[in-house]
Amino acid sequence: MRILVTVKHTPDLQSQRSFTDGRVTRTAEDGTMNELDENAVEAALQLVEAAGEGEVYALTVGGPDAVAAVRKALQLGVHHALHVSDEAIAGSDVFGTAKVIAAAVRKVHDEAPLDLVVTGMAALDGLTSMLPTALAAELDWSQLTLASALSVDGGEVTIERHLPDSHETVSAPLPAVVSVTDEANKPRFPNFKLIMAARKAPVTVWTLSDLALDPAQVGAGAARTTVIDASPRPPRADRIKVTDTGDAGTQLANFLIEKGLA
Numbered sequence: 001m002r003i004l005v006t007v008k009h010t011p012d013l014q015s016q017r018s019f020t021d022g023r024v025t026r027t028a029e030d031g032t033m034n035e036l037d038e039n040a041v042e043a044a045l046q047l048v049e050a051a052g053e054g055e056v057y058a059l060t061v062g063g064p065d066a067v068a069a070v071r072k073a074l075q076l077g078v079h080h081a082l083h084v085s086d087e088a089i090a091g092s093d094v095f096g097t098a099k100v101i102a103a104a105v106r107k108v109h110d111e112a113p114l115d116l117v118v119t120g121m122a123a124l125d126g127l128t129s130m131l132p133t134a135l136a137a138e139l140d141w142s143q144l145t146l147a148s149a150l151s152v153d154g155g156e157v158t159i160e161r162h163l164p165d166s167h168e169t170v171s172a173p174l175p176a177v178v179s180v181t182d183e184a185n186k187p188r189f190p191n192f193k194l195i196m197a198a199r200k201a202p203v204t205v206w207t208l209s210d211l212a213l214d215p216a217q218v219g220a221g222a223a224r225t226t227v228i229d230a231s232p233r234p235p236r237a238d239r240i241k242v243t244d245t246g247d248a249g250t251q252l253a254n255f256l257i258e259k260g261l262a
């Protein structure tokens with residue numbers, strides 16, 4: 001079984017966020033692998049382990065700092081790390097990003113066929129959840145989204161989807177693109193041996209020319225979407241801090257009564 005997992009380099013959730021020209025400011029110091037991609041890595045590793053054979057590739061698209069995302073995936077146990085980095089990619093919207101990831105997937109698939117691409121359910125910075133669908137469209141592969149469980153058997157992938165008012169079991173022929181939710185599994189912790197090995201493990205770096213992509217197809221110039229404005233949320237003006245001097249419960253009850261909430 002051969003699986004490629006997409007892992008995005010995103011600002012740490014605990015860090016102070018800021019914007020530059022309407023886009024998330026990315027710095028080397030506070031970047032990490034998108035937390036929800038840990039579920040994608042775990043799902044891929046579990047499938048390969050269950051099959052008793054196979055290999056997992058982790059792929060990131062981003063500037064030089066994004067290598068941290070694939071190093072984290074190596075710590076978790078993936079076998080190969082791929083990093084697509086090219087200045088011309090900067091400013092790509094989801095369609096441009098999907099084009100780059102699709103070209104990298106095809107390059108791996110052409111060397112030896114992949115069974116699956118597994119992605120996270122959302123990148124915790126962009127948070128569109130559009131990438132998996134755009135990627136499947138670029139590849140012209142089946143797509144199954146928001147899997148809370150998945151299995152592969154007889155040339156098919158089957159997933160469970162928990163929707164607000166229904167529960168679906170859906171199958172698709174391989175190769176396919178599957179996005180997994182945070183319900184899919186409990187990501188493992190890296191062990192010391194893998195942490196040490198990940199430091200020295202080779203990371204294959206590809207530019208657009210390695211992927212036979214024309215720079216005009218990606219980047220800001222090719223973006224079909226525009227960020228009109230982005231700004232930090234203003235602090236809430238209506239916050240009240242209740243200091244407990246023994247009557248906090250009364251204060252809270254009075255507040256609720258005053259607001260007509262009790």
Ligand SMILES: Cc1cc2nc3c(=O)[nH]c(=O)nc-3n(C[C@H](O)[C@H](O)[C@H](O)COP(=O)(O)OP(=O)(O)OC[C@H]3O[C@@H](n4cnc5c(N)ncnc54)[C@H](O)[C@@H]3O)c2cc1C
Binds near residue numbers: 008034125227
């Ligand atoms: C006009 C415009 C300009 C932009 N310019 C930039 C820019 O200069 N630099 C920049 O970093 N972003 C830029 N972005 C944001 C970038 O396009 C999105 O982050 C990207 O398309 C993925 O969308 P998302 O973050 O919503 O991912 P989602 O669709 O929420 O992600 C779902 C899953 O897809 C995978 N995934 C997503 N992105 C990547 C990736 N890069 N590598 C590997 N796996 C991935 C992950 O597994 C993730 O869990 C721009 C967006 C717009 C609209």
